[in-house]
Amino acid sequence: MEENVGKEYITEKEARTVKELFKKYLNSYKEKDSSISDKQWLEELFKKEIPEITNEEAKNDASETLSAIKEFDDNLESINEAAKQGVSKERWLANKIQEASVGMAVNEYGAVLQSVDDILYQKNMELAEALKRNTDGNIKMSRNLDGNIAENLIAKTSEMSGFLQDKNIKLEVREVFTENSVDVRATNLETGKYQNYQLKFGKDAKATIDLIERGNYNNQQLVVPAEQLDEIKEYFKSKGSSKTITDHIDAWGAKGKKFTKEDVKNIQLSAQEDGIMPQMDYSHYQTKDLAMSIGKNAGVLGLQSAAVTTGLNIANKIFNGEEVNPDEMVEIAIKTGTDTSIKVVTAGTLQVAVRKGIIRFIPKATPAGIIANIACVGIENVKILYKIANGELSFTKGLDQIGRVTTSMAGGMWGATKGAIFGAKLTSWIPLIGGPLAVATGLIGGMVGYFGGSKIGDAVYSMGSKVAGVAKNIAKTALNGLASAGKAIGNGIKSFGKSVVSFLGF
The missing domain is CATH 3.40.1350 (Trna Endonuclease; Chain: A, domain 1)
Structure with missing residues (x-):
């Protein structure tokens, strides 16, 4: 059951349109008066570029975008600090999930964890199957986004x-x-x-x-x-x-x-x-295990996303043969990590491209905060690839950091639900996990890399292709670990479906 499905995630023509939008918005951002805040700039961008948006929606989307970027950056700093203390990214996410559960009944909390764990595992298997059929990591088949x-x-x-x-x-x-x-x-x-x-x-x-x-x-x-x-x-x-x-x-x-x-x-x-x-009787021990399993699934998804080269390949094609002069702001962001402004421009570009239907594999109704997180993952990954290309990071350490980036995104989604009922905020990102996230972040990262100059763009593209092969092999081992933990492909989703049948009245 698919909607807006084509043979490819995004065409070269559509990618070129996204490139021109980014270039236009980047220049607009750099020319804005210093008295205009990022929030005001995003509001005006959304109102100008998305005709159907209301003033209130533009205001809310701008606020949500900036909040998501800050939340992402805070979580990434937290997960990196935890790594220095010897805490794995999986344990970090498990702790984040448990923090968000305060005040929830054990059974309610366990049920939500079980369903999310099942879905993430399913997404991992879908992506693994796609990568199995595409030796170069350039997956082209569209995925069912929410069916x-x-x-x-x-x-x-x-x-x-x-x-x-x-x-x-x-x-x-x-x-x-x-x-x-x-x-x-x-x-x-x-x-x-x-x-x-x-x-x-x-x-x-x-x-x-x-x-x-x-x-x-x-x-x-x-x-x-x-x-x-x-x-x-x-x-x-x-x-x-x-x-x-x-x-x-x-x-x-x-x-x-x-x-x-x-x-x-x-x-x-x-x-x-x-x-x-409702038939499951969850204990605190079971919920701890499930939280850890979700962390492991998120880490594997990060690895598999690094093995997908589709987005990077498209970015390379749209810049092929074009000598790109480095944009100073982008170049500094990639080389030094001072990237808030670039994340704002990238998130704004992605939001407009999605709402206009230029990027069709991300649903138009996707919350602005989720889109901002995708932009952040793309920016962080290109910085990591550039460090690997420069010899600042080894392949292994680079892949570990890429895994942290995706896990950090997942942590932000859970953190947004703290003190509230688990619902749309928790699950709205899940349909984009897997192929869509991997393609989107690859395209964004590759595109931004080239705006940092031809040397950076070419280095990122070349290194991304090499990293993909290493990531694919490591992901295979990690997937076997998930399977040996007692999972079976599809069983979680099926049991979830059966449980909801009783809810529907049978």
């Missing part, structure tokens, strides 16, 4: 219906990402017959129709949002199509739940607010 949990719920409500009717059927979420691949397969275990389903949930009927027409889904039944069903069926009927289109799965009389687009977007949040996995 995995929804697909499992849709499938599991059907399977549960069959169970209640004593039907011997199985529904499997395939989690295959090749072109025209099957989303869900229902199998009659008595006869061996099966039925394939394709889930398409666009933002409206027109968008869903477009998603359907992009592929070839012969021999698959199409499942679409309930509120869009009539319009979609009427459209294809008028074209003489014989496609089977429905708003639910019906497997030999086992009918699953119908969902609207809004339902799908809210399923994860609703499930968390109303109780995940």
